[in-house]
Amino acid sequence: MPRQPFVMRLHYYLPKGEGLNGLQSGAHHIEYMGSAEKHELLLGGEPAADRTTLESAAIHAKYAGEREGSMGYFGNAADDPKAAQKSILAAQGPVWRVIASVGEQDAFAMGGSLTTKDGWERASPPVVQKMIDQLGLDPAKVQWIAAAHRHQTHENNPHIHLLVWEEGKPSRKTAKWSDAERRAIRKAWISELYKPEREQLGKEKSAARTEARSAVIDLVARRNEQQGFHRELTERLATLGQHLPGHGRLAYAYMPPEVKAATEEVIRWLWKTDHGLKAQHEKYVKSARELGMAYWHRDPDKTENSPGRQEALDRIRSNAEADLIKRLAAPVLKAARDAARGPAMGKRPPVASGQRLVGALHQIMHRAERDARMTAYWLAEAQWRAKKAEADIARNTGQEIAQ
Numbered sequence: 001m002p003r004q005p006f007v008m009r010l011h012y013y014l015p016k017g018e019g020l021n022g023l024q025s026g027a028h029h030i031e032y033m034g035s036a037e038k039h040e041l042l043l044g045g046e047p048a049a050d051r052t053t054l055e056s057a058a059i060h061a062k063y064a065g066e067r068e069g070s071m072g073y074f075g076n077a078a079d080d081p082k083a084a085q086k087s088i089l090a091a092q093g094p095v096w097r098v099i100a101s102v103g104e105q106d107a108f109a110m111g112g113s114l115t116t117k118d119g120w121e122r123a124s125p126p127v128v129q130k131m132i133d134q135l136g137l138d139p140a141k142v143q144w145i146a147a148a149h150r151h152q153t154h155e156n157n158p159h160i161h162l163l164v165w166e167e168g169k170p171s172r173k174t175a176k177w178s179d180a181e182r183r184a185i186r187k188a189w190i191s192e193l194y195k196p197e198r199e200q201l202g203k204e205k206s207a208a209r210t211e212a213r214s215a216v217i218d219l220v221a222r223r224n225e226q227q228g229f230h231r232e233l234t235e236r237l238a239t240l241g242q243h244l245p246g247h248g249r250l251a252y253a254y255m256p257p258e259v260k261a262a263t264e265e266v267i268r269w270l271w272k273t274d275h276g277l278k279a280q281h282e283k284y285v286k287s288a289r290e291l292g293m294a295y296w297h298r299d300p301d302k303t304e305n306s307p308g309r310q311e312a313l314d315r316i317r318s319n320a321e322a323d324l325i326k327r328l329a330a331p332v333l334k335a336a337r338d339a340a341r342g343p344a345m346g347k348r349p350p351v352a353s354g355q356r357l358v359g360a361l362h363q364i365m366h367r368a369e370r371d372a373r374m375t376a377y378w379l380a381e382a383q384w385r386a387k388k389a390e391a392d393i394a395r396n397t398g399q400e401i402a403q
Contacts, residue, residue, distance in 0.1 A: 006102055008186050012175040026097065027089050072147050073147055075146050244337050323368070
């Protein structure tokens with residue numbers, strides 16, 4: 001999970017704008033973001049491991065200053081920055097400036113590519129294309145130029161300065177982005193920049209499948225020891241199946257209360273009996289508890305010993321288990337109906353059906369745990385933003401906030 005939230009800032013320049021909103025300011029920004037004297041510029045051909053100290057930053061600045069003809073730009077207007085400046089000054093529509101930033105620890109945790117110019121250069125084109133699509137721009141007219149930096153005063157966080165505009169008559173004259181446009185473009189940045197994180201989640205998902213398959217194989221290998229388990233599972237499913245309709249959709253939400261109670265009983269029995277399901281159940285409940293307590297401790301008056309804390313923990317556990325039961329009910333109900341019909345209907349033998357059910361439940365619970373991890377990320381981001389807003393207010397009013 002990211003240690004620091006992704007940050008995207010937007011500014012725009014207009015043909016009739018003045019000061020910081022004028023095209024001249026946008027053109028000047030090309031020099032600013034490409035200046036090696038800032039000691040922040042990331043150039044190609046340097047190893048990621050050399051970007052962690054101020055000493056290496058100074059060495060890098062010397063390297064950048066001596067590298068003739070290269071200022072670290074990329075984009076379709078990067079070959080001639082001076083021409084890009086002239087193009088911006090002649091723009092008839094808005095010029096957008098985007099600054100996108102990731103935490104340095106996250107960048108290294110994902111392989112270090114975002115601590116290099118090359119990594120940002122690979123990630124940016126799909127996002128620029130998303131901007132073109134979302135903002136309704138003409139791809140044939142769009143020009144863009146970017147440079148990747150590290151920031152010495154903000155934990156060396158790698159970030160990108162990106163300028164985007166149209167040459168000639170603009171397809172869009174509105175500079176401000178709608179909330180939907182901002183969300184879509186932000187989502188595109190996260191999708192590209194955190195692709196290694198998603199790939200890691202994919203590996204974990206594959207590992208969970210392997211674990212589920214291994215659990216089934218282990219059940220077969222220990223079938224002599226677990227004949228009682230399969231027999232009881234089959235009996236429980238068959239008993240539940242006798243109360244189900246013989247055809248149609250098995251929607252847990254519309255089942256009678258006694259069927260819901262019997263389904264819950266089967267699921268809770270599986271949690272207690274199957275070691276793999278028991279472990280996943282406890283991991284999910286633990287994640288839910290940590291999330292719930294994060295909300296609890298947002299109130300500064302609440303502590304570990306505050307009244308009502310145990311009741312809150314019990315409520316969180318109850319809600320988490322209720323959510324899991326809803327997720328697991330569908331395959332259990334289907335297996336129950338199959339068990340009630342019996343092998344004479346051409347269905348799988350009871351043991352095979354039970355193994356398939358356990359494997360399916362393993363995968364569902366893994367997805368639930370993954371969802372909880374993603375929720376934790378968005379909560380962490382919201383809390384980080386709230387803290388940053390408090391710090392900004394304090395700084396603007398001359399106050400101090402205890403860290």
